[in-house]
């Protein structure tokens with residue numbers, strides 16, 4: 001594991017009552033696929049909002065925006 005490696009991202013779906021961890025580079029596709037297959041394309045499943053915030057900060061930091 002290197003410093004560049006991003007952690008698995010928790011995806012929560014309130015409808016299915018599930019919480020799954022997905023690799024960072026697959027999380028967008030996974031959420032999309034889940035919503036398309038199980039919720040007719042509605043955005044029900046999403047990245048855990050708390051994690052999203054932390055991640056946004058971290059990415060901004062990496063990019064030198066902070």
Ligand SMILES: [Zn+2]
Nearest residue numbers: 013015016038
């Ligand atoms: Zn779902």
